[in-house]
Amino acid sequence: MEIVILPTAADVGRAAAGLIAAVVANRSDAVIGLATGSSPQGIYRDLARRVEAGELSFALARGFALDEYVGIPLEHPESYARIIARDVVEPLGFDPSRVQVPDGRASDLDLAAKQYEADILDAGGIDIQILGIGTNGHIGFNEPTSSFASRTRIKTLALRTREDNARFFASPDEVPTHCMTQGLGTILDARALVLVAQGEQKADAIAAAVEGPLSAFVPASALQLHEHATIVVDEAAASRLQLTDYYRYTYDHKPEWQRTR
Numbered sequence: 260m261e262i263v264i265l266p267t268a269a270d271v272g273r274a275a276a277g278l279i280a281a282v283v284a285n286r287s288d289a290v291i292g293l294a295t296g297s298s299p300q301g302i303y304r305d306l307a308r309r310v311e312a313g314e315l316s317f318a319l320a321r322g323f324a325l326d327e328y329v330g331i332p333l334e335h336p337e338s339y340a341r342i343i344a345r346d347v348v349e350p351l352g353f354d355p356s357r358v359q360v361p362d363g364r365a366s367d368l369d370l371a372a373k374q375y376e377a378d379i380l381d382a383g384g385i386d387i388q389i390l391g392i393g394t395n396g397h398i399g400f401n402e403p404t405s406s407f408a409s410r411t412r413i414k415t416l417a418l419r420t421r422e423d424n425a426r427f428f429a430s431p432d433e434v435p436t437h438c439m440t441q442g443l444g445t446i447l448d449a450r451a452l453v454l455v456a457q458g459e460q461k462a463d464a465i466a467a468a469v470e471g472p473l474s475a476f477v478p479a480s481a482l483q484l485h486e487h488a489t490i491v492v493d494e495a496a497a498s499r500l501q502l503t504d505y506y507r508y509t510y511d512h513k514p515e516w517q518r519t520r
């Protein structure tokens with residue numbers, strides 16, 4: 260794992276966007292795993308700026324969202340299908356037919372989840388997966404005690420996740436109770452992972468994921484198993500890490516050949 264600590268949330272977005280841009284610059288038809296929520300917004304804004312400047316194109320890229328609420332109408336402003344269309348597909352210039360979101364409205368949800376896994380495989384797998392982290396340590400909507408071997412499936416949202424996400428809805432009761440999410444096994448199959456976190460409210464989850472034991476109780480600790488996982492955090496999200504001096508030293512002294520991997 261590489262831990263990158265940067266002064267501000269804007270720096271986090273820019274640096275993580277740089278990792279995505281490098282993958283797409285290398286392969287125009289790269290497959291990108293897309294997170295929603297507040298954390299990746301800076302990444303999408305910075306990538307949109309690069310697209311606007313003519314530095315980058317997502318026209319041939321493919322995208323797979325991490326998750327979707329179950330039963331939320333497609334046109335609901337908080338459906339992840341809507342959010343991905345609004346915050347990612349449009350500003351980055353993806354071909355909408357090349358971006359998929361788990362179908363939380365399917366009549367057969369198990370079948371839709373299996374099909375999603377098959378579609379990712381058919382696309383050749385995910386080249387780089389963008390991740391946020393929940394205050395309870397979830398990634399995607401893999402709540403605490405999710406199996407490290409799990410695949411795309413239906414999950415019940417933790418009460419804490421529903422409380423955290425209530426800010427997006429008119430009332431806490433409106434937050435759906437279930438979701439369809441890529442599993443931890445699905446996420447670990449991506450060729451590279453980049454997790455971003457900003458703010459003090461993520462500090463405990465980041466410390467547990469990075470420096471705590473590998474545990475299904477902290478789903479993000481699964482990143483410890485991945486060969487190419489980068490965690491980009493601001494000072495506040497890094498504030499409960501112990502080895503910060505080492506992470507900063509490593510990043511500051513990174514040889515040029517390592518920067519461009």
Ligand code: F6R
Nearest residue numbers: 294295296297298391392393399
């Ligand atoms: C969203 C997702 C979640 C969020 C996490 C953090 O697609 O998979 O894991 O990344 O809940 O949410 P924010 O970024 O809103 O704090």
